[in-house]
Amino acid sequence: GEDERTERIEAALDELGDDVVVLGHNYQRREIVEHADFIGDSYQLSKEAAAADADYVVFGGVTFMAESADIITDDDQQVILPSMEASCPMAGMAEALQVDAAWAELTAALDDDEEIVPITYMNSYADLKAFCAEQGGLVCTSSNAHKAFEYAFEHGDKVLFLPDKHLGENTAYRLDMADEIVEWDPWDPESTDAEAAVEHDVILWEGYCQVHERFRESHIEAIRADHPDANVIVHPECRREVVEAADVAGSTADICQAVEAADPGDTWAIGTEIHLTHHLQRWYPEVEVLPLCGDACMDCNAMRQIDPNYLAWVLEELVAGRERNVIEVHPEEKELAQVALDRMLEI
Ligand code: 13P
Numbered sequence: 349g350e351d352e353r354t355e356r357i358e359a360a361l362d363e364l365g366d367d368v369v370v371l372g373h374n375y376q377r378r379e380i381v382e383h384a385d386f387i388g389d390s391y392q393l394s395k396e397a398a399a400a401d402a403d404y405v406v407f408g409g410v411t412f413m414a415e416s417a418d419i420i421t422d423d424d425q426q427v428i429l430p431s432m433e434a435s436c437p438m439a440g441m442a443e444a445l446q447v448d449a450a451w452a453e454l455t456a457a458l459d460d461d462e463e464i465v466p467i468t469y470m471n472s473y474a475d476l477k478a479f480c481a482e483q484g485g486l487v488c489t490s491s492n493a494h495k496a497f498e499y500a501f502e503h504g505d506k507v508l509f510l511p512d513k514h515l516g517e518n519t520a521y522r523l524d525m526a527d528e529i530v531e532w533d534p535w536d537p538e539s540t541d542a543e544a545a546v547e548h549d550v551i552l553w554e555g556y557c558q559v560h561e562r563f564r565e566s567h568i569e570a571i572r573a574d575h576p577d578a579n580v581i582v583h584p585e586c587r588r589e590v591v592e593a594a595d596v597a598g599s600t601a602d603i604c605q606a607v608e609a610a611d612p613g614d615t616w617a618i619g620t621e622i623h624l625t626h627h628l629q630r631w632y633p634e635v636e637v638l639p640l641c642g643d644a645c646m647d648c649n650a651m652r653q654i655d656p657n658y659l660a661w662v663l664e665e666l667v668a669g670r671e672r673n674v675i676e677v678h679p680e681e682k683e684l685a686q687v688a689l690d691r692m693l694e695i
């Protein structure tokens with residue numbers, strides 16, 4: 349039962365003391381975040397991990413987040429992911445090999461005096477971050493994508509944005525570049541005409557989050573009909589028309605801040621993964637926090653792989669001196685990916 353498991357997790361954490369820090373992404377279930385030393389968005393969590401100086405960082409999140417933590421933390425800190433099945437499908441939609449092939453076509457189609465700069469969203473694997481660094485590009489998060497675009501246009505003429513087409517499109521709109529957008533769908537040969545693509549300044553890789561993509565304008569209309577005073581905030585991984593119909597778009601950290609800053613009795617409808625909405629309901633009971641689309645479908649299957657039984661298991665194994673599910677980025681990739689992350693920090 350849950351009580352027994354909670355006791356096991358707490359006993360292991362007591363035993364491990366300062367040797368371990370547990371991180372919980374905002375989308376993890378309650379039974380994980382209640383054991384976390386830090387709760388937050390992926391980038392905040394990696395920074396906490398680096399600052400914490402514990403030997404072991406147990407990451408309640410998905411693979412690309414654990415990789416980022418491994419890149420940012422010291423070499424003597426081990427990052428552990430309680431389940432190796434926790435892989436974000438969006439990160440898997442841009443494989444470095446596939447991007448490399450597209451890159452060769454795109455750069456061959458450019459005029460001699462033109463440069464293209466790749467930007468990858470944090471939600472991508474370390475080898476793609478390393479690729480972007482090698483090609484003069486950088487990493488961004490959902491809160492600084494517009495600044496990454498500005499950096500790219502200072503250093504080149506075109507952007508290849510990976511892997512999330514919605515974040516890319518929303519950012520292009522924010523920068524008044526809607527007319528410059530073209531999509532590159534590596535699974536559809538018709539859409540991969542490099543000559544035609546480079547006529548545009550913003551080339552969007554055809555990746556998306558299958559959770560956020562399910563939100564529709566009709567969800568916002570329904571909330572506004574039932575709750576005319578509701579403020580609607582959505583994650584920028586949502587479709588363009590959803591972001592346009594919302595009052596605000598923001599990262600999971602922005603969503604948390606909006607509810608934290610709300611006055612008692614205010615209503616906020618949240619368009620993101622359902623676990624964060626449920627946490628906000630528990631953390632801020634004086635605010636009326638509503639899921640934008642009922643309770644049922646906005647659940648991230650990758651995040652859900654981190655079952656509390658696995659958390660208990662990796663911690664008990666550490667107590668027994670065994671390191672399970674260590675996430676280790678190859679040293680060369682690590683160094684390059686760090687360059688792409690550093691460029692982000694400078695913007
Ligand atoms: P944040 O970086 O906003 O926490 O988002 C992570 C994520 O997986 C969004 O789907």
Ligand code: SF4
Nearest residue numbers: 436437438557559648
């Ligand atoms: Fe990936 Fe979407 Fe899940 Fe975030 S919510 S981890 S982007 S699938």
